[in-house]
Amino acid sequence: MSSLFTYTLRIADSSLILGQRMSEWCSNGPTLEEDIAMSNISLDMFGQANGFYQYAAQLDGTKSADELAFRRNEREFFNHQLVEQENRDFGTTMVRNFLHDVFNFLFYTELSKSKDETLSALASKSLKEVKYHLRHSSNWLVRLGDGTGESNTKVQDALKELWMYTGELFEMDNLDTELLNNGIAVDNSALKSEWDSIVNKTLVKAKLTRPEDAYMATGGKKGLHTEYLGFILSEMQFLQRAYPDAKW
């Protein structure tokens, strides 16, 4: 497996799993307008995943994009643990997405400068969509944080609970460093201060308190996940696994 292949797969996996989580909202939104908006975000995430999987498939030369998405096991998925966390309620979903959207915004901004032309093009395309996602989740964070007492408590609790999954976003392993040195990858650790600054500003506006950094989960890059991912995959991959000879 080439490093570039794995790097591309990691990006695709986070997009796919967040897309899958967002698609669970379909017909469950708090308003019809939000139902539509969340389907839109989910569609964007699937579109981004598809783009990165297509590239990974091309680099790999043996597996199709669909095989990469539907025929790998839990331990072979490299998404951030943050994106596999349950939707639970609208507030938790918006907090999760906000934390990830800020990261994605900064990540794609940098990746669009990659020496790898395909990654750069995919990043530029994704960036346009991610700007909208970030505006959407930020606006909701502010509305819910500064809405009612109940809504403030809900998002504040969600923030506390999800905070432990934010450390992983900025990790760098050997593979990242190797590709960074070739001018291909993004220096995730360098995104942290800007991420902090955007998050802090939004939290102030939303009348929310930034949680203390304590235990930070890790493992996504090594294929280690929370218990949720297994269920996501068994549902998502059901038809491909149950009818391995079928074309759809």
Place this chain on the structure above:
Amino acid sequence: MNEKYFQDRIDAEKKIEPKDWMPDDYRKHLIRQISQHAHSEIIGMQPEGNWITRAPSLRAKMILLAKVQDEAGHGLYLYSACETLGISREKLVRQLHEGKAKYSSIFNYPTLSWADMGAVGWLVDGAAIVNQVSLQRTSYGPYSRGMVKICKEESFHQRQGYEIMAEMAKGTAEQKAMAQDALNRFWWPSIMMFGPQDSDSPRTGNAMKWKIKRQTNDALRQDFIDKTVGQAEVIGLTIPDPDLKWNEVRQSYDFGEMNWDEFWSVVNGNGPCNKQRLAHHKKAHDQGKWVRDAAKAYAKKQELVAN
């Protein structure tokens, strides 16, 4: 005087607009029909939404999700069209929850396999299009314009559904069996989507006079059957009606007796998924209350700041 002017406009094929005078019964009929149509779009998201997380390829996932999202959009247009008649969306949703407003009974059938995504698109959207194409000429302006927009998207949906069926029908033996099974389950409910036979359709008279409805239930049903039989043959599936036969004289298909006991039983709340569909909608609505309340509270605070 008003009434004559109104009927003259209708007879001259002019559209009635929200601020025009209209008989109370015309307004009531429209509210009932458009809200039923809107609720159908929204409840109809559930049987298809049921397969989004299990769609078998990235492409299939995106097509299905985009489709269900379109249905939500149609619901939104239709609620807006209905609101021009002087009723709020909140009230319409309340009527749905209280069982006072109906939605199309077809959505009270479960979607049990991926082939059902094909059958729903091909047959259910196919039947809906026949009805909606006809409604593009309905006399109420906002409804008519909504239908024009909706028809464009529905024809995509129908093609996508047919594509799923075609793909499965030429796939493995298991896939073909799923496709045939889906057709078997959805055929009769689909042709009953056009409603009772004209002889049992009490409201057809006024609706035709006011040109809300442009063709009768039976005429629309026949049109749909004539279009669909050939499509099933092309992909090698069999329509589950032994009495289906081409009639040279009528230049149409004759078809078997529909099970009206089942139809009325589902309309009256006793279908396989009636309770489930309504409970799902209520639950989403109730769980979203705190979010809607927060958004309102926030908007109010912003207003205070602005003033």
